[in-house]
Amino acid sequence: xxxxxxxxxxxxxIAKALGVSPTAVSFALNDKPGISTKTRERIxxxxxxxxxxxxxxARALSDGRTSTxxxxxxxxxxxxxxxxxxxxxxxxxxxxxxxxxxxxLFQVATSLERECVIYEQWADQHRVDAVAVVDLxxxxxxxxxxxxxxxxxxxxxxxxSLLPSVYIDDKVVMEQMLTxxxxxxxxxxxxxxxxxxxxxxxxxxxxxxxxxxPKVEVEYTDYTAEQAAAAVRKQLTGTGPTAYVFDNEALTxxxxxxxxxxxxxxxxxxxxxxxxxxxxxxxxxxxxxxxxRDTYRFGEAVADTLLAGEETEPFDLSPRLIERDSxxxxxx
Amino acid sequence: xxxxxxxxxxxxxIAKALGVSPTAVSFALNDKPGISTKTRERIxxxxxxxxxxxxxxARALSDGRTSTxxxxxxxxxxxxxxxxxxxxxxxxxxxxxxxxxxxxLFQVATSLERECVIYEQWADQHRVDAVAVVDLxxxxxxxxxxxxxxxxxxxxxxxxSLLPSVYIDDKVVMEQMLTxxxxxxxxxxxxxxxxxxxxxxxxxxxxxxxxxxPKVEVEYTDYTAEQAAAAVRKQLTGTGPTAYVFDNEALTxxxxxxxxxxxxxxxxxxxxxxxxxxxxxxxxxxxxxxxxRDTYRFGEAVADTLLAGEETEPFDLSPRLIERDSxxxxxx
DNA sequence: CTGAAAGCGCTTACAG
DNA sequence: CTGAAAGCGCTTACAG
Numbered sequence: 001x002x003x004x005x006x007x008x009x010x011x012x013x014i015a016k017a018l019g020v021s022p023t024a025v026s027f028a029l030n031d032k033p034g035i036s037t038k039t040r041e042r043i044x045x046x047x048x049x050x051x052x053x054x055x056x057x058a059r060a061l062s063d064g065r066t067s068t069x070x071x072x073x074x075x076x077x078x079x080x081x082x083x084x085x086x087x088x089x090x091x092x093x094x095x096x097x098x099x100x101x102x103x104x105l106f107q108v109a110t111s112l113e114r115e116c117v118i119y120e121q122w123a124d125q126h127r128v129d130a131v132a133v134v135d136l137x138x139x140x141x142x143x144x145x146x147x148x149x150x151x152x153x154x155x156x157x158x159x160x161s162l163l164p165s166v167y168i169d170d171k172v173v174m175e176q177m178l179t180x181x182x183x184x185x186x187x188x189x190x191x192x193x194x195x196x197x198x199x200x201x202x203x204x205x206x207x208x209x210x211x212x213x214p215k216v217e218v219e220y221t222d223y224t225a226e227q228a229a230a231a232v233r234k235q236l237t238g239t240g241p242t243a244y245v246f247d248n249e250a251l252t253x254x255x256x257x258x259x260x261x262x263x264x265x266x267x268x269x270x271x272x273x274x275x276x277x278x279x280x281x282x283x284x285x286x287x288x289x290x291x292x293r294d295t296y297r298f299g300e301a302v303a304d305t306l307l308a309g310e311e312t313e314p315f316d317l318s319p320r321l322i323e324r325d326s327x328x329x330x331x332x
Numbered sequence: 333x334x335x336x337x338x339x340x341x342x343x344x345x346i347a348k349a350l351g352v353s354p355t356a357v358s359f360a361l362n363d364k365p366g367i368s369t370k371t372r373e374r375i376x377x378x379x380x381x382x383x384x385x386x387x388x389x390a391r392a393l394s395d396g397r398t399s400t401x402x403x404x405x406x407x408x409x410x411x412x413x414x415x416x417x418x419x420x421x422x423x424x425x426x427x428x429x430x431x432x433x434x435x436x437l438f439q440v441a442t443s444l445e446r447e448c449v450i451y452e453q454w455a456d457q458h459r460v461d462a463v464a465v466v467d468l469x470x471x472x473x474x475x476x477x478x479x480x481x482x483x484x485x486x487x488x489x490x491x492x493s494l495l496p497s498v499y500i501d502d503k504v505v506m507e508q509m510l511t512x513x514x515x516x517x518x519x520x521x522x523x524x525x526x527x528x529x530x531x532x533x534x535x536x537x538x539x540x541x542x543x544x545x546p547k548v549e550v551e552y553t554d555y556t557a558e559q560a561a562a563a564v565r566k567q568l569t570g571t572g573p574t575a576y577v578f579d580n581e582a583l584t585x586x587x588x589x590x591x592x593x594x595x596x597x598x599x600x601x602x603x604x605x606x607x608x609x610x611x612x613x614x615x616x617x618x619x620x621x622x623x624x625r626d627t628y629r630f631g632e633a634v635a636d637t638l639l640a641g642e643e644t645e646p647f648d649l650s651p652r653l654i655e656r657d658s659x660x661x662x663x664x
Numbered sequence: 665c666t667g668a669a670a671g672c673g674c675t676t677a678c679a680g
Numbered sequence: 681c682t683g684a685a686a687g688c689g690c691t692t693a694c695a696g
Contacts, residue, residue: 007456010689021667026691036665053456057398058689060389061672068437075423087415091407094440103459105400106438108426124339124385127435253615260617280612283585285592342673353683358675368681390673393688 005050018046029054060126068103069093069306070128074115074135075108084249084278085295089156092299093132100307102129112137116145123149130306132156133163136199156302158199166302166315170200173275173291174207174245176321180289181243182213184271185331189214190241192231192251196220201247204275208245217241221251228254236262242331243271249278252288271327286325293317337382350378361386392458400435401425401638402460406447406467407440416581416610417627421488424631425464432639434461444469448477455481462638464488465495468531488634490531498634498647502532505607505623506539506577508653512621513575514545516603517663521546522573524563524583528552533579536607540577549573553583560586568594574663575603581610584620603659618657625649 005017011029015022020039027035028043035043060066071093073086094104105128109115119142122128130152133142143162146153155165174191181189191208194201201220208216219234221227228251235241236259244259246252252274256266264270267286274281277290294317301315337349343361347354352371359367360375367375392398403425405418426436437460441447451474454460462484465474475494478485487497506523513521523540526533533552540548551566553559560583567573568591576591578584584606588598596602599618606613609622626649633647 007452011691012689015667022690023667023692024665027666030691032692034665039665051452051456053453055393055689056457056459057389057392058672059691061387061393061674062689062691064672064691066389083419084415087419090438091440094438098439104438106422106426106436107430108423120339120383121385124383125388127388250611253611256615279582279585280615283588283612284615285617343675344673347683354674355676355683356681362675364676366681371681387673390688391675393690394673394675396675396688 005046005052007050007052009050009052011054014043014046014052018043064126066126066129067101068105068128069097069303070105070107070118070122070131071134072107072109072115072118072131074110074112085276088295089134089299089302092296093303094299095296096300096303096307102303102307112141116141119146119149119151123151130154132302132306136160137197138199138202140199152306154302154305156298164305166298166305168200168298168315168317170203171207173293173319174204175211176319177245177273177275177291178208178211178214178216180321180323180327181245181271181273184243184327184329186214186241186243186271187331188239188241189216189243189245190231190235191216191218191245192228192247192255193218193220194223194247194251204247214243221247223248223250225250225254225257229258231255232258233262241270243273243327246272246274248276249274249280253280253284256284256288267326268329271329271331273327277322281322281324284326286328289324289327290322291319292322293319337378337384339382339384341382341384343386346375346378346384350375396458398458398461399433400437400460401429401635402437402439402450402454402463403466404439404441404447404450404463406442406444417608420627421466421631421634424628425635426631427628428632428635428639434635434639444473448473451478451481451483455483462486464634464638468492469529470531470534472531484638486634486637488630496637498630498637500532500630500647500649502535503539505625505651506536507543508651509577509605509607509623510540510543510546510548512653512655512659513577513603513605516575516659516661518546518573518575518603519663520571520573521548521575521577522563522567523548523550523577524560524579524587525550525552526555526579526583536579546575553579555580555582557582557586557589561590563587564590565594573602575605575659578604578606580608581606581612584608585612585616588616588620599658600661603661603663605659609654613654613656616658618660621656621659622654623651624654625651 011022011025015025024035025043028040097104107118132154134156136158143160147162153163155163157168159165159167193205205218219231221231232255244255246255266272273289275291277292281288281290298317343354343357347357356367356371357375360372429436439450464486466488468490475492479494485495487495489500491497491499525537537550551563553563564587578587598604605621607623609624613620613622630649
């Protein structure tokens with residue numbers, strides 16, 4: 001190959017050095033028809049040899065595609081939420097995206113409104129090809145906004161009439177849990193839930209309230225330890241429940257502490273379970289029964305849908321209940 | 333303002349509608365001198381009104397700046413490492429970056445070699461303005477590579493002779509911990525460490541081994557539960573230590589389980605502490621003594637250094653030991 | 665199958 | 681202080 005070439009070269013340099021046209025180089029690079037196999041291979045070999053990649057902005061400007069997917073997470077500093085979930089989700093997404101040469105642009109927002117502003121800017125700037133939307137709310141403004149902006153999007157975790165989605169059946173999660181508790185003889189269960197505005201939370205609550213069998217009370221929180229503790233304390237007055245179900249790790253930890261302070265022995269006097277599994281559930285004593293899901297694979301599925309285009313697919317996160325000592329006692 | 337303008341407009345449209353040149357619009361947009369205050373304000377008002385942002389790729393192509401910072405994390409699926417750490421770190425970085433209009437491009441790599449390939453591609457593509465480098469190894473190839481590539485970078489967590497860094501004094505962490513254990517009367521401590529190749533791990537180990545006072549043994553692991561358990565079991569044969577120090581949450585959890593299975597009562601028969609604090613340390617029973625650090629603020633500092641340019645600054649993550657029941661007993 | 669040329673939408677010397 | 685023009689480095693009709 002020509003010694004003049006290096007990774008700083010432009011396609012015109014490469015074309016010149018190889019005695020072909022820039023068009024030919026571009027066709028080879030983008031796997032487009034229009035050049036002979038021989039030419040293509042010669043070009044690709046030269047490119048591979050000097051370890052060259054095309055200028056990102058130039059490519060994006062001319063073909064209009066950015067090869068990047070955006071993800072914004074709206075979370076307040078207080079309600080840190082489930083960090084493990086997001087890290088696993090992002091890692092799963094990213095693994096699939098990078099296989100196809102896509103990048104993941106990550107942003108945090110302090111509110112849903114700020115998140116919407118970010119989408120507007122991204123759309124104006126042609127900053128991303130598409131976005132993944134998480135934590136759908138009731139009356140969520142995002143699907144409509146994204147539709148209006150013409151920004152491709154996939155709703156992660158919920159169904160949407162406006163946009164493709166990778167849908168998880170969250171009802172199953174609550175049903176599995178209540179079935180388990182029912183088998184243990186519980187007649188009165190308290191569900192210490194997260195933000196009522198979140199669709200998956202209200203879905204779980206609905207299942208819990210409609211369910212025949214154990215009587216379920218729902219206490220909504222903002223995911224802080226304070227509100228979890230308050231919810232548990234409230235339930236402790238009067239004839240409290242024999243089992244508590246918490247929405248995630250943070251609530252579980254806070255709830256268990258409050259129960260202990262009140263003198264309850266977890267797993268004996270009262271059952272405790274979490275709808276989100278984690279290392280912590282395993283590590284606590286007693287270990288906490290939880291619903292385990294493959295969040296990494298969920299991230300992969302969202303990325304696949306994003307790259308595939310318009311198709312909506314139901315997705316089986318195959319939640320499975322992992323029984324641990326915190327719910328082993330049978331009540332009657 | 334002209335009704336023809338909308339967010340799809342280009343600077344030439346805006347210029348035409350306002351009766352100014354594209355140059356004037358660009359100057360207003362980029363806060364450059366060369367236009368009258370009046371003109372500037374008129375342009376900015378028009379832009380604000382239609383909520384317009386310039387085309388990202390076009391701007392990047394012409395001024396050569398991408399306004400994005402890259403972060404690649406090399407982690408194997410097995411060694412999930414400290415998810416909370418990365419999430420907090422990224423969130424802190426992102427908060428600062430977005431204030432200045434910068435995005436964070438996130439990528440996972442399966443190995444250090446793959447990480448290097450990503451940097452090469454990013455450099456070729458002019459994909460990012462700079463990168464943050466985490467988890468520095470001994471004989472790490474990345475600083476030299478990045479220097480060669482001319483890719484701006486900041487080393488997060490370690491000093492570097494080649495590149496600016498936001499340096500944490502990791503020795504202090506181990507010293508604080510050993511001082512605490514010494515005060516509790518421990519004469520024999522085992523440090524269940526992470527990957528020996530990681531600089532912060534070997535630094536901690538060095539401090540531990542050199543330290544006068546308690547005798548410290550070091551067991552390296554790959555952060556998996558299996559190796560943590562093996563390390564603890566090995567120490568249990570013979571005259572085991574009276575205290576264990578674990579590098580992070582995952583190791584702590586696995587180690588505590590192993591100690592329990594061996595019949596030890598944590599906090600009484602044996603002391604346990606973690607060099608990384610987490611909700612889990614708080615939630616376990618007994619709660620685990622740990623070193624707490626403000627990872628979010630660390631991320632902010634790294635972002636600041638990235639944006640500021642070349643300066644290297646020492647950074648005080650103000651690690652503080654949080655004493656909990658797992659080390660409360662005094663040995664003698 | 666190939667090449668010369670225009671175009672993507674900005675920024676920035678350069679000349680007025 | 682302002683405007684016409686070139687240029688960033690690709691891709692892609694378009695004509696051969």
